[in-house]
Amino acid sequence: MGFLLILFLLTSSSTLIAFSQTIVKTLPGYPGPLPFKLETGYIGVGEDEAVQLFYYFVESEGNPEEDPLIIWLAGGPGCGTLRAFFYEIGPMQIQYGNYMDNVPALQLDPNSWTKVANVIYLDAPTLTGYSYTKTPEAVRSSDTLSASQTAEFLRKFVKTHPKFLKNPMYVTGISYSGIVIPIITEELYKGNDEGLEPIVNIQGYMAGNPLTDKTGDINSRLEYAYRVALISEELFESTKRSCKGDYAEADSNNLQCMLDIDEVNKRVGDINIQQILDPDCDPATNLVRGGNPIIRRGNRKSLQANPIKMFPERSSLTDSFCRGDYYNYATLWANDENVMRALNVREGTVKEWLLCNLDMKYNYGKPSMPSYEFNIQSSIVYHEKLSKRNCRALIFSGDHDMMVPHVGTRNWISSINLTITESNWDAWYTNGQSSGYKTSYAHDNYTLVFATVKGAGHTAPEFKPAECFEMVKRWFAHRPI
Structure with missing residues (x-):
């Protein structure tokens, strides 16, 4: 061999x-x-x-x-x-x-x-x-x-x-x-x-x-859930007000905050946190307080060498499959x-x-x-x-990921005092179709491109491999995405 x-x-x-x-x-x-x-x-x-x-x-x-x-x-x-x-x-x-x-x-x-x-x-x-x-x-x-x-x-x-x-x-x-x-x-x-x-x-x-920022990224889940219509505006605003915008480190003695978070978790309980459009095959999702941003409880079974289920080719799978x-x-x-x-x-x-x-x-x-x-x-x-070095960065986010939402990622990028340059939430394309949106930043000799990948979940290249490949091919070649 x-x-x-x-x-x-x-x-x-x-x-x-x-x-x-x-x-x-x-x-x-x-x-x-x-x-x-x-x-x-x-x-x-x-x-x-x-x-x-x-x-x-x-x-x-x-x-x-x-x-x-x-x-x-x-x-x-x-x-x-x-x-x-x-x-x-x-x-x-x-x-x-x-x-x-x-x-x-x-x-x-x-x-x-x-x-x-x-x-x-x-x-x-x-x-x-x-x-x-x-x-x-x-x-x-x-x-x-x-x-x-x-x-x-x-x-x-x-x-x-x-x-x-x-x-x-x-x-x-x-x-x-x-x-x-x-x-x-x-x-x-x-x-x-x-x-x-x-x-x-x-x-x-x-x-x-x-x-990137464990508190900020988890907090951004609630805003993301509201943006994609998984929770109502009334519930989002109530939770934001009662928890003072801090859900990840919410005070357990704040009864109204805990009640609101419980209501949020009820609404998203059957949603796949890694790709909100995928079937949910795991126990109920909790966005905060007892939820786990990287591994879902009950997933141990899917990580072991279980008997293999026979599947046809990926392209002919119905919506009933479990990605795990x-x-x-x-x-x-x-x-x-x-x-x-x-x-x-x-x-x-x-x-x-x-x-x-x-x-x-x-x-x-x-x-x-x-x-x-x-x-x-x-x-x-x-x-x-x-950002103070001669350095290039590419940050990309599948826009259907509720585990580490693009909302929180853009928040921390905005916090490091970069200047937006030629692109500001402009569409980028593969094969003539919109593949997401991009914003370019710079600070002296440092450049950062933030791109969303339309329709992708938490592991974006797994969901949109052709689009992600085209994105990195252009970036490695120092071309616009």
Whole structure:
């Protein structure tokens, strides 16, 4: 399935990098050789490199010598990046209901971001996907530790892949990774300022439906629910007045506020918080106070290796499907012994691949989970720091997402004192059709584009892959979206 190469390379500080790499030429479920270059491997980070982060790396199918080098981070935290590989921005898709080599069959994705970029799909923080630790002490992570270790990973990656040192680098991801993306990006810039080797060609960052300010983003759910006619104007105004606009941190002794929030939750209880037009297959939605912005209660079942339901092709599905059932195919594929062997997963390190590690996943209102501490409440300050650098940013939001609504995202963007430039809520198009709206901002050498993706939910590329691909292709090429 490829060859294993173990390299020991000296960093600038004369410490030893243990780097393992496998070139994967074929994969179970796909007929014939892969038409793109796939590498998998581990890079150790943290003290004594006790944290071993697993990655998939796909060289650009366009011009790998010049195309951007991006790292993609999944949400959760603790969700495996294989979800992005199969369902969002990766080179392959699962053929639902079809099997090959005793695993779900695979096919190529025509909208893979690897057509215009070199993409690292990283299982981070530790105990995510195929990543593991060598010591029990290294199991627990946090927002700040995860960001630091990911920045360390990136420097070590380009150290061991020197041909990509000159490629423009961007830190990218979705959902909860919105907390860590600007921290990682600032740390890379700062490391360059301090002369850390190797100097990386960091150019900016990108985030989709990013959780950024945990209080503000949750608060914005109520305004979003009102805007899309899920709650009445009277109920919205009453709740806003009684809770003084603060729903996420509402005073539990404020009886009228609690009554109003209860009424709101009753109205949205049967709405899918990740995509308001999708069928709701989970327990009742709560927007605040007991609701969970990143994982729905009762979802544990859908994250395990349950029996696979047979589905026809996606295009012929009716409105009665449950999107979470798709992910069971990835779980079945990833836990196959032949798959793990092909990917060169180290034997004995991962007992079971899970879509998401529930000991890490963000639970609003809790300061921590057994394996993770949520120690950054807001990452806006890091966006402010980056606005003083020579830096590019793209923030995009599926406009049917009520989990991290575009309303809250635009609020925090407006708070960092940028100047609106050539676009102000202008439509952007793919194939002659409106795909959403865009606003462009600038501050000195910093630019930020905020774009909505019409009809998309929380993981926008999953819902609107062609539109999102066209959006990033233009942005990477420094063209208007």
